[in-house]
Amino acid sequence: MKERKIILSEKEMPRKWYNIQADMPNPMQPPLNPATKKPAGPDDLSPIFPMSLIEQEMSQERWIDIPEEVLDIYTLWRPSPLHRAYSLEKALGTPAKIYYKQEGVSPAGSHKPNTAVAQAYYNKQAGVKRLSTETGAGQWGSALSLACNFFGLECTVYMVKVSYQQKPYRRSLMETWGANVFASPTDLTQSGRDMLAKNPDSMGSLGLAISEAVEDAAGRPDTNYSLGSVLNHVMLHQTVIGLECLEQFKMVNDYPDYVIGCCGGGSNFAGISFPFIHDKIRDDKNITCIGVEPKACPTLTKGAFTYDFGDVAKYTPMLMMYTLGHDFMPPGIHAGGLRYHGESPLVSQLYKDGLIEARAYGQEGVFEAALTFARTEGILPAPETAHAIKGAIDVALECKEAKEEKTILFNFSGHGHFDLTAYDDYLAGKIKDIEYPQEEIDKSIASLEKV
Amino acid sequence: MKERKIILSEKEMPRKWYNIQADMPNPMQPPLNPATKKPAGPDDLSPIFPMSLIEQEMSQERWIDIPEEVLDIYTLWRPSPLHRAYSLEKALGTPAKIYYKQEGVSPAGSHKPNTAVAQAYYNKQAGVKRLSTETGAGQWGSALSLACNFFGLECTVYMVKVSYQQKPYRRSLMETWGANVFASPTDLTQSGRDMLAKNPDSMGSLGLAISEAVEDAAGRPDTNYSLGSVLNHVMLHQTVIGLECLEQFKMVNDYPDYVIGCCGGGSNFAGISFPFIHDKIRDDKNITCIGVEPKACPTLTKGAFTYDFGDVAKYTPMLMMYTLGHDFMPPGIHAGGLRYHGESPLVSQLYKDGLIEARAYGQEGVFEAALTFARTEGILPAPETAHAIKGAIDVALECKEAKEEKTILFNFSGHGHFDLTAYDDYLAGKIKDIEYPQEEIDKSIASLEKV
Numbered sequence: 001m002k003e004r005k006i007i008l009s010e011k012e013m014p015r016k017w018y019n020i021q022a023d024m025p026n027p028m029q030p031p032l033n034p035a036t037k038k039p040a041g042p043d044d045l046s047p048i049f050p051m052s053l054i055e056q057e058m059s060q061e062r063w064i065d066i067p068e069e070v071l072d073i074y075t076l077w078r079p080s081p082l083h084r085a086y087s088l089e090k091a092l093g094t095p096a097k098i099y100y101k102q103e104g105v106s107p108a109g110s111h112k113p114n115t116a117v118a119q120a121y122y123n124k125q126a127g128v129k130r131l132s133t134e135t136g137a138g139q140w141g142s143a144l145s146l147a148c149n150f151f152g153l154e155c156t157v158y159m160v161k162v163s164y165q166q167k168p169y170r171r172s173l174m175e176t177w178g179a180n181v182f183a184s185p186t187d188l189t190q191s192g193r194d195m196l197a198k199n200p201d202s203m204g205s206l207g208l209a210i211s212e213a214v215e216d217a218a219g220r221p222d223t224n225y226s227l228g229s230v231l232n233h234v235m236l237h238q239t240v241i242g243l244e245c246l247e248q249f250k251m252v253n254d255y256p257d258y259v260i261g262c263c264g265g266g267s268n269f270a271g272i273s274f275p276f277i278h279d280k281i282r283d284d285k286n287i288t289c290i291g292v293e294p295k296a297c298p299t300l301t302k303g304a305f306t307y308d309f310g311d312v313a314k315y316t317p318m319l320m321m322y323t324l325g326h327d328f329m330p331p332g333i334h335a336g337g338l339r340y341h342g343e344s345p346l347v348s349q350l351y352k353d354g355l356i357e358a359r360a361y362g363q364e365g366v367f368e369a370a371l372t373f374a375r376t377e378g379i380l381p382a383p384e385t386a387h388a389i390k391g392a393i394d395v396a397l398e399c400k401e402a403k404e405e406k407t408i409l410f411n412f413s414g415h416g417h418f419d420l421t422a423y424d425d426y427l428a429g430k431i432k433d434i435e436y437p438q439e440e441i442d443k444s445i446a447s448l449e450k451v
Numbered sequence: 452m453k454e455r456k457i458i459l460s461e462k463e464m465p466r467k468w469y470n471i472q473a474d475m476p477n478p479m480q481p482p483l484n485p486a487t488k489k490p491a492g493p494d495d496l497s498p499i500f501p502m503s504l505i506e507q508e509m510s511q512e513r514w515i516d517i518p519e520e521v522l523d524i525y526t527l528w529r530p531s532p533l534h535r536a537y538s539l540e541k542a543l544g545t546p547a548k549i550y551y552k553q554e555g556v557s558p559a560g561s562h563k564p565n566t567a568v569a570q571a572y573y574n575k576q577a578g579v580k581r582l583s584t585e586t587g588a589g590q591w592g593s594a595l596s597l598a599c600n601f602f603g604l605e606c607t608v609y610m611v612k613v614s615y616q617q618k619p620y621r622r623s624l625m626e627t628w629g630a631n632v633f634a635s636p637t638d639l640t641q642s643g644r645d646m647l648a649k650n651p652d653s654m655g656s657l658g659l660a661i662s663e664a665v666e667d668a669a670g671r672p673d674t675n676y677s678l679g680s681v682l683n684h685v686m687l688h689q690t691v692i693g694l695e696c697l698e699q700f701k702m703v704n705d706y707p708d709y710v711i712g713c714c715g716g717g718s719n720f721a722g723i724s725f726p727f728i729h730d731k732i733r734d735d736k737n738i739t740c741i742g743v744e745p746k747a748c749p750t751l752t753k754g755a756f757t758y759d760f761g762d763v764a765k766y767t768p769m770l771m772m773y774t775l776g777h778d779f780m781p782p783g784i785h786a787g788g789l790r791y792h793g794e795s796p797l798v799s800q801l802y803k804d805g806l807i808e809a810r811a812y813g814q815e816g817v818f819e820a821a822l823t824f825a826r827t828e829g830i831l832p833a834p835e836t837a838h839a840i841k842g843a844i845d846v847a848l849e850c851k852e853a854k855e856e857k858t859i860l861f862n863f864s865g866h867g868h869f870d871l872t873a874y875d876d877y878l879a880g881k882i883k884d885i886e887y888p889q890e891e892i893d894k895s896i897a898s899l900e901k902v
Contacts, residue, residue, distance in 0.1 A: 001461070001519060001522055001523055001526065002523070002526075003460075003461045003462070003526065004461065004526045004527060005461060005526065007458055007460065009454075009458070010452070010454045010455065010456060011454070068452060071452055072452055072453070075452065075453075075454065075455045075456065076455060076538075076828065076829050077829070087527075105556065106829075107825075107828075107829030107830045107831070109868070146829060149826050150829075168871075169620070169868070169869075169871040169872075172871035172872075172874050172875045172878075173831065173868075173871060173874075175874075175875075175878055176822065176825055176831060176871070176874050176878070177825065177826065178826065371627065374558075374627055374628065375600050375628065375629065377527065377558075378527050378528070378557075378558030378559075378597060378601075379527075379558045380558070380624065380627060417560070417620070417624075417868035417869065418620075418868065420619075420620040420623035420624060420627075421620075421623075423623050423624075423626075423627050424623045424626075427623075427626055427627070
């Protein structure tokens, strides 16, 4: 009997997050105040974030302590298992070894609680009573609802309307943990009302839902805003994933040649890859990190590296990142968590510097990969996660072609239990590849303000 | 930091199932041929079961080897974690220690694959090409779909119509693993057509869906039938749960005073409790095992111990068990998996002999317990599982009252990711206690054939 799961004990869980800013070959460009276009300082961020998170956002320290209270909640499901995908390997006939990190075991079903719990904790410490946020696929909203529940914070979630309609169970899940959930655009905020005036049938976007949540938080002194991806402190908290993987690979005396994650705002990819990029930069490890995105929202592969807003209404600081333009309205593909116009500035800078690679896939191939995984390893992946699976399968097949016994690690960022409408559609032949036209992307990027 | 999870390695997984028939103080009454009412032998069962399972059904051997191929698939998710429910304990203010066995980590989301994988394996070995089955809540159908997928068997599932309508995602999940799913009653079988003639609006029942699945299997030589609960071999396969718990308790030098599981057909309760009843019978351990059922379907607490059919159409052998009568149509409560009129003959005999206890609860209290659990331990339970949680919480509160530091173990038999309609209804105040009237039960039981 082969052993499939590599399990760390709770005692062996990482006690510090890894801050890649300490090791980047090129420094990060600062965020800019959205009005003045001058570098934004802590004061620009303090209306919606607690100072401890602002400090993490800007910190150059390599290792940052995980608070004991956060570790305690992590142990409800962490350390997460690292699986050797023997059945998938066999089905592919590849000589490559495939491992996946199972982040779907969290109560919210994805990696998102790794940062949600930390953010709720720091906000609670700062005396905040209520958090507002947006959610695309619903994974982030679920995670923050769960985290707020643990720390006794109120939680309001602006859920992108297309997901709200496709995934009613995600809404119920958030409500079960006590959150208030609204379909964005709403008439509760100016940015929502503006969108509804422009397009009453708008299905929403992450960029717009962010505007609504930021506006909500900025307008109430008891409320802060919480973001589930993109920002540096979010990437930081997610590094617990990759740090656990490093320990787990030691247990089986192996080490990955490829580290793969799906890429929306970048947090699960950053979480699994940054600790390996640490080794690449500092120990000269020969390792290929691949972010996988949908062809319908090809931020890294087709976007521009430039300053842009994080949201539609231009409330957020401008960030130096790969972007399709903040007005970009991606088609309503089922991988709602990958429909964001921008990309984490950290991931963007690393991509710019050639430390990571990116691939884009159409939805048909992605769902085919999801089914292959569900029918070999058993577990049903979220459509977002299926992008990473598609990437891993492709690399494994390249290894087969080249007869190379490489080691592949991918992040199983979440399960698909709330995504069965998408599987229904795929099985009924209704899911087609959507490629976003380059000229539309060029137009959207050309319209951005120059700074 | 307290350690919450007690984890066995794959190497430490039990290699044998425990057969409680070897240790029962009173022998089991034999099943009866439905036509002749004479004790049924292997020949009566061989049209729908492979001989290896029939042998297990009748075996008096204490320990039965788990095949290597079954162990291999078990390791996709087993051994499952044993959690110490510190957060729940704290919320209740109880001096009791509460542990739960997390069977929701299987790809199908419940304990059911423990027997589904074994049954698919033995059928494959016997050269069978196709399995038919019924499903109530959808957990069993999902499990068998998953298992058939692993062994390359076709799978046809008759899903009780009320669940089919309440849980469309469960159907999609089964289809993702390649199964064919029909809402029972169907017009594909005589028993289905008979019911539709009598009541075109019938929402179905487990008893009827079993008739349809048995009829399907009996009518096709390439097809066998597979049952997810009730029968002895199913209880046998589920003992892997309790056997793991025994090892896990050794790791923390503890041992339960109470072992609690929800009780529909009895398999998850049997799975967790039988290895402890072994200790009770053979080592005189002072341990209380409690099966928890809904007041809407109170088989153990209000039913009669008598011979009855397992299905509506009287196709199955008659079994000596607690029953509400095979015509009993329980109200469409959300815990669809607990809507069965009968009870495992093994569990029934042990209850008759005073080796286990039973409690029945209304749905409101059960969902309140589910929410308490979801908001403390994080994980959303299936409504069936919530009955066990309600039982554990009640015992923990009795311990608080009595100031007793007892150890409570319950089976977290499955997650509620496909049950969010029920949570929606509960949060909207739409879930009410339904108690089945005793005179209706008496009438149903009085109408049973005497043998």
